[in-house]
Amino acid sequence: MNKNIKSDMEGKTKIRTVQSNKNTIYHKPEIIFISTFPPKLCGIATYCQDLIQSLKLKFRESFGIIICPMETEDEHYQYEGDPEYRLNTSDAISYLELADKINKNNNIQLVMLQHEFGFFNETPNGLILFLQNLEKDLIITFHTVLPKPDLELKEKVKEISNFVKSIIVMTGISADVLANDYDISSDKIKVIPHGTHLLPFIDKISLKTKYGFKDKKLLSTFGLLGSGKNIETTLEALPEIVAQNPDVMFLIIGKTHPGIIKYEGEKYRDFLQHTVKRLHLEKHTYFINQYLPLDELLDYLQLTNIYLFTSKDRNQAVSGTFSYAISCGCPIVSTPIPHALEVLNEDLGIIIDFEAPKQLATAVNTLLKNETVQEKLRSNSLEKMAPTAWV
Incomplete structure (x- = not known):
């Protein structure tokens, strides 16, 4: 498990005791996690599920976990275990009721809240109402930190930060932005x-055969699909890549983001498929429309x-997809988001400009022609990410 999380958990939980009839009863302290959770298709839901599973493996006897x-x-999702606590983010009263319910549970010693501003748009003052009425220690995780x-x-x-023990x-880079800009x-x-998964070595050739990609050089991207992914940058670069690597295949893995489906349907996926046809890339792209x-x-x-x-x-x-890829030993070509600038260097991959297909094509062709470099990047990636493993 991520060692930083381990120490933070240990520091924030205490065993409470109750004396009754000369017998000491030990009440296991509890931590409540407020977040999205599977089956909702959401990167933060997956992140929080991974975090909780890791904590349970390490600290099952030390504290309990409530979701x-x-x-x-x-x-209206169906969650495993039919949780007792829920937050309806569309209803201000739900924030107040949740704070009151948590306050009345003497076993709850710590509240962990996963924060993304989009979660709280429907009730703008709901989160502040919750924080004002909560009487427990709270740690908040900011998944987005906007500069300037x-x-x-x-x-x-700043108002949110006034109510929390830790952020x-x-x-x-995000820490510097909070300190300097806020x-x-x-x-x-x-x-x-961001936590990652430690995996045993599996032969790449046998995996390619298993999934029907024998003798292919595979490029991939994954995540909930939306225009922000800018996958067309890769499609525009592919003709130049294919010219030097006719055995290349680009895998586009993931369903369209449910929030995008709600407002515009499959408009972006349709655009990508049209681009594939326009550039005659049907034999070099493969959509996996699944979560x-x-x-x-x-x-x-x-x-x-x-x-x-x-x-x-x-x-x-930060990007969970980026973290997963690098922890699997993938050489990475990435645009310069803060996460990439902090983690990626010449020993792990290549950073290109935003919306720069020619740079992407050059980077990919450079890596594909040198398997020794690919293997070195794979080894470096695994070594770099090992300390962030969930377990």
Whole structure:
């Protein structure tokens, strides 16, 4: 498990005792996690599930864990174990009721909240109401930290920070932004890198054969599909890549983001498929329109020769897909989001400009023609990410 998380958990939980009839009864302390959770298709849901599973493996006897799924009025997911706590983010009263319910549970010693501003759009004051009424220690994880905020955003983040014991971010760049752009005390900010999966070595050739890609050089990208992924950058680069590597195949893995489906359907996927046809890339692209189970996803990453991260969001603080890919030993070609700038260097991959297909083509062709370099990058990636492993 991520060692930073381990020490933070140990420091925030205490055993409470109750004396009754001369017998000491030990009540195991509990931590409640407020987040999205599977089956919701959401990167933060997956992250929190992985975190909780890791904590349970290490600290099952030290403290209990309660989950509190966040969902809107329109969402009605069926969660494992039918959780007692839920937050309806569309209803301000739900925030107040949740705070009251947590306050009344004497076993709950710590609240862990996963924060993304989009989670709280439907009830703008709901989160502050919750924080104002909560009487327990709270740690918040900021999954997005926007630099150079306007006054309204700066004041909103500072107000949130006033109610919490600690703020967790996943990169040093995000920590610097909070301290310098939001004037939040560095003492309150903790950097804990995104957790990753440690995997046993699996032969890439046998994996390619298993999934029907024998003798192919595989490029891949994965995640919930949306225009922010900017996958067209890779498609525009592919003709130049194919010219030098006619055996290349580009895997586009993932369903369209449910939030995007709700408002525009499959518009972006249709655009990508049209681009494939326009550039005559039908024999060199393969869409996997699924939210893959973890073991299968990790297989696809392990059989990948080069992973492509082409996000055009200049302020994307961290990416779980990026972390998963590098922990699977994938050489990476990436746009310069803060996460990539902090983690990636010449020993792990190549950084290109945003929306730069010619740079991407050059980078991919350079890597594909040298298997020794690919293997060196794979080895370096595994060594770099080992300390961030969940278990």
